[in-house]
Amino acid sequence: MADNIQVGGYEDPFVVKDAGGKGMGCYATRDIKAGERVLVERCLLWQVNHTDIYERTNSLLRSYLALSEADRAKILELHSDRNPNTRFRNEAAFENSGELITADQLDECVTVRLVHAANNFEIENSKKAPDGTQIPPRSGVFIKASRFNHSCDPNCWYTATAWTGHFICTPMRPIKKGEEITISYIPNQAPREKRQAALRKFWKFGCLCNRCEGWDLDYDVQLEEAYRLQYPNADEDTLLPGFIQGGREAEERRILRRAELLEALRWPPELYFGYLDAAEYFVQLNKELRGADLKQSLVYNQRAERYLDNAVAVGEEVWAPGEIIWQDTIDYAQKIKLRIAEIKKALEEPSGS
Incomplete structure (x- = not known):
């Protein structure tokens, strides 16, 4: 499937390009009507949000290591914190990951953890299993959705939990050709x-x-x-x-x-x-x-x-x-x-x- 084709065969109505001080952003390639499809995307990388940091990290690693080389490259291209001190502190999360990665892979995996931290959406809420135990929530990374920049008055609505493992985005008002597509990362009220x-x-x-x-x-x-x-x-x-x-x-x-x-x-x-x-x-x-x-x-x-x-x-x-x-x-x-x-x-x- 071509990179600009979405779930269901729809073509992206936007292009990713430089957004100045905000890094990369998504800009409409045509006029988009309110309520029209902007993006339906499958989650590429996910993490089970266990209470234990090592279990949490290892679930993320298993998801990442199962990806193709091409998909791993897409993950590594996303924004993450490059501060050396932050990277050093995050190395501790991999202390119990010896069965999954080698020492040579540690730097790459730290980047993956930081990419997830900067770009994840909640994709599944915590829920009770049939036996009464609590199933932890999951969070995931979507390649295209991660390029949407934030606005406290966004022009798009989205959900990442209504259809498990999928990000669905639609305009709340008409978007003009050339206008940036924005979502809110936080409760914007x-x-x-x-x-x-x-x-x-x-x-x-x-x-x-x-x-x-x-x-x-x-x-x-x-x-x-x-x-x-x-x-x-x-x-x-x-x-x-x-x-x-x-x-x-x-x-x-x-x-x-x-x-x-x-x-x-x-x-x-x-x-x-x-x-x-x-x-x-x-x-x-x-x-x-x-x-x-x-x-x-x-x-x-x-x-x-x-x-x-x-x-x-x-x-x-x-x-x-x-x-x-x-x-x-x-x-x-x-x-x-x-x-x-x-x-x-x-x-x-x-x-x-």
Whole structure:
């Protein structure tokens, strides 16, 4: 299979090239519609995330050593931490790997471990086996997906867990030819300082995306202009209030405003992801409570539920039954409903019981 052909025989709608200070990046080779396929890719390298560091490392080694020479070369070409001190510290993880590698292979295997650290996605959640034991989660590396750069206001949605061992990516809004394709490496509804801290800790960079430095206004301007064309007699002061600047309130207003505009415009694929963004915002607010206020937690979860239910309804218009993108949201909505039921039960219990 040619390198630019995906699972299912689809041709990549992007090319990998230099992205300046960000290293390599992926750029659209044609206009891509919201909801269209961008990438479906099989995992090439995986690790079972055992608690024990040596078991974890050896599972990664077994996966790597099973690859062809050509696939190993692709792994080694990916970004990794080249700091000599970091490499030296990582050598200790191979102390119990003598049956798998020789001393001459140690340097190469350290690179593999660091490539995995810099490029892995969670591909399988922890779960219970039939005998009741806990099966550790797995994380994996995808060659093409690893080239997608981060943005806190990404133009693409992805999942690496809905179809085990596969990365599925689709645009949340139209992408123009020549535009960079971006995803979020982190929960992108967290406050700016938390996003920056997570990126520095795990990926060693500070984010300079439009959202961290301001916002990408192009998409919002496009929505406003389309709204005015469709509703020329609308009361803009009521329906299109101006953006406020700074802080969490401004972020909430922009996220919810996008959903409101998309509702009015009835652009189904984009509206679907607008609802998902809004739901994620309230899920993030709930996480920040850390269980300290059950009543407020219920409010946030119910608001997330409403947006997820809306997304499920719109998804029925956009995708065929069983489509992974849609099914992932149905499953997510069900988890939120279960969480709401648990919170309600906890609130009904007498205090001190």
